[in-house]
Amino acid sequence: MGTAAAAPTPPVPGLEDSPAEVAAAGPQDLDAIAAGGARPVSGTAPSAGPKFAKSGSVWRVIAPEVVLRNTVTDADGDTSNLTFQVYTANADGTPKAEVDLDGAGTNDVLVSPYVASGATAKVTVPYGILKPGVLYKFRTSAYDGSLYETTWSPWADFRIDPYVKFPAAQTSSTIDTTAQENTEVTRTDPGPALPTFNANGTVKREATQERTCGKQDAEGRKLCIELSPPTAEPKARAEKRTKALREATAARARKAGESSAGAAQAAADAPLADLVSWCSDEPAGADYMNRTDACLKSIGSGTLTFVDTSDATIGFAAFDFE
Numbered sequence: 001m002g003t004a005a006a007a008p009t010p011p012v013p014g015l016e017d018s019p020a021e022v023a024a025a026g027p028q029d030l031d032a033i034a035a036g037g038a039r040p041v042s043g044t045a046p047s048a049g050p051k052f053a054k055s056g057s058v059w060r061v062i063a064p065e066v067v068l069r070n071t072v073t074d075a076d077g078d079t080s081n082l083t084f085q086v087y088t089a090n091a092d093g094t095p096k097a098e099v100d101l102d103g104a105g106t107n108d109v110l111v112s113p114y115v116a117s118g119a120t121a122k123v124t125v126p127y128g129i130l131k132p133g134v135l136y137k138f139r140t141s142a143y144d145g146s147l148y149e150t151t152w153s154p155w156a157d158f159r160i161d162p163y164v165k166f167p168a169a170q171t172s173s174t175i176d177t178t179a180q181e182n183t184e185v186t187r188t189d190p191g192p193a194l195p196t197f198n199a200n201g202t203v204k205r206e207a208t209q210e211r212t213c214g215k216q217d218a219e220g221r222k223l224c225i226e227l228s229p230p231t232a233e234p235k236a237r238a239e240k241r242t243k244a245l246r247e248a249t250a251a252r253a254r255k256a257g258e259s260s261a262g263a264a265q266a267a268a269d270a271p272l273a274d275l276v277s278w279c280s281d282e283p284a285g286a287d288y289m290n291r292t293d294a295c296l297k298s299i300g301s302g303t304l305t306f307v308d309t310s311d312a313t314i315g316f317a318a319f320d321f322e
Contacts, residue, residue, distance in 0.1 A: 015087070015095055019141030019148040024083045024107040032146035039149050040080040040117075040142035043071030048138070048158035050312045058135065059158035063312050066130050066160065069122035070140045070153055072115065079114040080144040082121040089135040089157065099136065102126050114145075132160040163314055180290045182278060211305065224305045241277070294319055 020028050048059035049067050072080045087095040103110040112121035130136060136159065139152045198204045213224035246268070253262060279295040282288050288295040306315040
């Protein structure tokens with residue numbers, strides 16, 4: 001009795017494979033050519049950003065999530081998309097090894113949405129896949145739902161430049177690294193992102209959930225805030241602290257000679273724990289913060305986003321507010 005041979009593993013698409021061999025955007029239908037269909041074509045000037053600015057022949061990217069783009073045209077006027085393929089580069093600038101862009105399928109590429117003929121198609125490479133300081137090359141191939149173009153676009157080189165530079169570390173400091181002093185702060189009004197309240201504490205106008213920014217400083221930087229509803233994580237933390245508080249209250253009641261029922265009632269009567277443990281002790285009508293916590297009043301969650309003059313994100317911090 002013979003043994004059936006295992007099916008061969010399909011070859012991994014390589015540098016010399018045509019767009020149709022990679023076929024990441026879908027199957028090719030050559031009957032479209034017999035019907036008079038035209039192949040779509042990639043643009044000849046692919047670019048990378050933000051800021052979509054070059055230093056010599058290399059696109060200088062200043063954000064960790066790289067946006068790759070190129071134009072695409074179709075003589076039939078069909079909508080088309082682009083397949084984006086990225087390689088590392090050798091010292092002489094030639095392609096070295098393909099980068100897995102975490103796209104759909106097994107071809108290590110990303111495919112853009114369909115766009116109109118003559119428009120620009122683009123993809124965003126997920127955070128963490130491409131590393132700062134590394135020279136990369138990318139190219140594109142067009143697909144109109146039936147046909148691929150016969151060749152790839154020209155290569156374009158790009159590099160993620162460090163987008164934040166820190167000064168040299170201080171050899172000594174007068175700051176107490178363990179201090180947790182609560183300090184009253186003046187918060188710049190972020191505008192319509194905040195809800196407004198009636199005198200009885202009910203919401204008068206809901207938050208718009210949009211990013212709002214303050215004025216630029218002398219160096220063109222802005223502080224922005226994005227608000228969103230409270231998440232499950234801070235709620236879980238508060239519930240955990242509330243449980244611990246009630247257990248401690250019940251233990252004190254039992255130690256004081258209370259019955260089991262009395263201890264249980266004392267635990268039930270204990271107040272809910274604050275999201276920020278010291279927040280309720282501070283006077284109302286002001287905002288406070290220390291090195292790790294901020295105390296506001298029931299406005300959900302937010303993200304502070306720092307942007308430069310081109311609106312490229314250079315840093316952010318997420319907070320839960322109370």
